[in-house]
Amino acid sequence: MTPYNDAPQNVRWRRRFFVLLLLIVVPLVAVALYLFQRFGGDTPVDYASSEEQFKYGSTGGEHEMGFPYWIWRALPQVCAEYLPGPGYESLGMIFEPGKDVPVGTSRRRYQGVDRVFLNCAVCHTSTVRTEKAKAPMVISGMPANNFDIMGFQKFFFACAADPRFRKEYVMAEIDRLGGNLDLLDREVVYPVAIAIMRERVLTLAGRFDWIHREPAWGPGRVDTFNSAKVIFNFPMDVLPPQELSAPADFPSIWNQRPRQGMNLHWDGNNSVVEERNKSAAFGTGTTPPTIDTARIKRVEDWLLDAKPPKFPFPVDAGLSAKGGALYQQYCAECHGASGSDFSGASVGKVTPIAAIATDRRRLDSYTTELAVNQSTLYAGYPWRFTHFRKTFGYANMPLDGLWLRGPYLHNGSVPSLRDLLEPAAARPKVFYRGNNLYDPMRVGFVSNVPEEDGKLYFEFDTKLPGNSNVGHEGKAYGTELSADDKSALVEYLKTF
């Protein structure tokens, strides 16, 4: 124990200690760094073009509701019998060339997992064929006439409740699809994600249990505000019956700038575009803490001035001019001076239900109780909702891109403009929705074909609750015009 021997031994031990420390710390740091890099990010996929961003960009909904990419891809095969046909296409989702996810879905890498969920375009983009054999055009901002959102929900609810929603089945399908997952994804991330998704979807399924007791909405429609009640976990089984069965057509969403301040939504229950947008974004899985406001703003800005495409068939100028005069006389006060000039004393205002007399279920589905609860949404944020109001009628809409907005009325109960100019008794009682073939004569989509190449269209029965095609009729609504005048008016409306 002389000082001589002491020092080197000390040094030796110190060296050993440091080596040991390095051996422990370095791998730990490396693992931590790797895990941080692997699980730390939050990166959505963005697009240069605003329209692409609208169709494929993120609202932030993937944070809470996003399906891990490969689960999203695998489920249509794993649970194929819960779909009407092969793949998400069978629910009316649109796949564009070169894209592996449909229009209306976005991708985001969050917590180390590529996730997929919905965005605005899923309900506000559709396709049109001008001829039976021609390829359809994809049109952003028009109502998603062919998207069956109830079918979409039921598919996931049924699949999550199915014993095959387990890693054994899902992972096998991912392999078959060429998922090529690495060890960590295969052994940890995806098995955990499958369990979590199953639980999330089943929770949601419980809250949406009421849709199984509802008549099918069919493609192009959603029960907007009964779905909104789910946000607050209202006990749907004790809702008064008059509030239920209130499906409404998806609206077109072009030209939002001139709509600011109008009574928005079919019943006009909100007058602020941004608030309405954030409200709709709940449908894409967003929550106040996880919404991607910057990306929503980008889409929002684009929609301010987005324009509908022109009517792609010839228009008879003379007939249209005659129709223009009738339009000014009968329609302009409520629906605006033209398809681009929305001025008019009653445009964007609510017409009382007794006057408009259309199916009142959508109106009754929206209650004061819901409105006041909505004013708690985004509490603590500067954009807390403050503009939701119970109304007592339906709002008068501007008619931009009207030709793409069939079937007509808030519940999509009248297949074409020409039919809408008939008194309710003469409107089709049963017709077919979901066809994207256009009928330029009646102005609307072909609605008398039940089936095409094995694809069944949706039978819309106007006798079912929420589907009534009455109202918007009488002298003031043009249903008493002569047949020639009606044709002229329809010709003019093609120019909108």
Next chain:
Amino acid sequence: MAFRYESGRTLGAFKIFLLLILVVGAIGGYIAWDRGFREHPQPDWVRATPEMRFKYGSLGAENDAGIPYWIFYVLPRMFPEKLPGPGGYASLGVPWEEGQELPVGFTKKTIGFPRVANNCAVCHTATYRTKPDEAAVFVVASPGHTTDVEGFFRFLIDCAKDPRFNADNLMSEINLVTKLDLIDKMLYRFFVIPITKKRLLERETQFAWIYRKDFPDWGRGRDDAMNLTKYFMTKQPMDDTFGPTDMPSIWNLQKYKPEQGMFMNFAGDSHDPYSVIMDSALGLLGAAPAHKQDFLDQVAWLHEYLTKLPAPKYPFPVDAAKADAGKELFAQNCAACHASARTGTRIPLPEVGTDRNRLDSWNKNAAVIANKVVTDMGLTRKGLVEATLDGYIAAFLDGIWLRAPYLHNGSVPSLRDLLEPAAQRPKVFYRGYDVYDPVKAGFVTQGPEAERIGTRLDTAQKSNGNQGHEFGTNLAPGEKDALVEYLKTL
């Protein structure tokens, strides 16, 4: 040398350690104060108008009776089955203006963290509609005939009793609606949620009598006011009395003239408006005011505001000729009590003959104790009447059209029904639906919507008797109609 050197170093390290503890302690203390107790005034919009201040202004009840905001926020989403129906808090009939974050009478104030409590407006704001398809009109200082106070008390307690009321579940629900920072998350998880649960559970014993199966529900628009005072303020043991009464209107308080022998509350239990306001406010605080001067200022402001606030005008057309005829009948049949020196004074029970349970729910001893409790808080007011009370006050009738249902216990749905002999008055009806019936002068109390939204009142149940006040009941039907027409103008 070595020793001194060593000890100096130890002392230095110790000092640094001490300093560190002090600094950490100070920072911790600051954070605890800032996030737990620091008071922030309510935002300016709350006092933008006197009416807004009445509806949303804090009385200071957030200190002791406040519910942490985010707990309040998520409870209806977590426990919707414990509410009377769909609609969250709206299903309790609380008056709630569209666009407002909280119902009328709910105040939000940050004391460390945002908290929610109540003020007078929760029980003293009415809504009415002239037809179902229209937006409700909100009238402050009127009877809160739609609010289910008992339902609200029970909801909070029932939530706390549920095993799902725990930090994990509440936090996951809160994280869906807001982004708390780490400190607030810890605070909520380890302090706010457990303490709130404990406090709410304590209420179960305090509120034991509202769970008694042999007592009917208060229903919308009523509270067992004197028992609330007796059990909470004077801490008297629970007895078998039960006397829920209608929320009264509190406008135009200048009509009460204590110097002319008038008293306040249904049985003349209190001396003057100022005392009633203070005692009611103390009831909402549930404790001595944390800031006495602020409290006194708010009570004084309420007193001044309510003194001159006029009763609302009847919103339907009135048949002037019929009302004129009714005025004559009023003079002959009603004025002796309702427009005379007797008005505002106590009418002996045998004379008025209405349900006596409300009288039994209060006593002289309780008044003595309550007055002492308030005095001990260092608060001065004339206070409760220390005497045995044997009758009900003959009411002023200003704005009587909006004060339905009638009698102190709200046992008669409309003015027209009140003019019938007790045997012919409705035996069962539904309270708290806000569509007005201009024919009978009262709210609609029958029919599918009234029955869906309202709460059932059975006059055969304890304290709900609709007997008594059989005055004018012998008039001819046409005369009764005329009298009702006149009453609409008051």
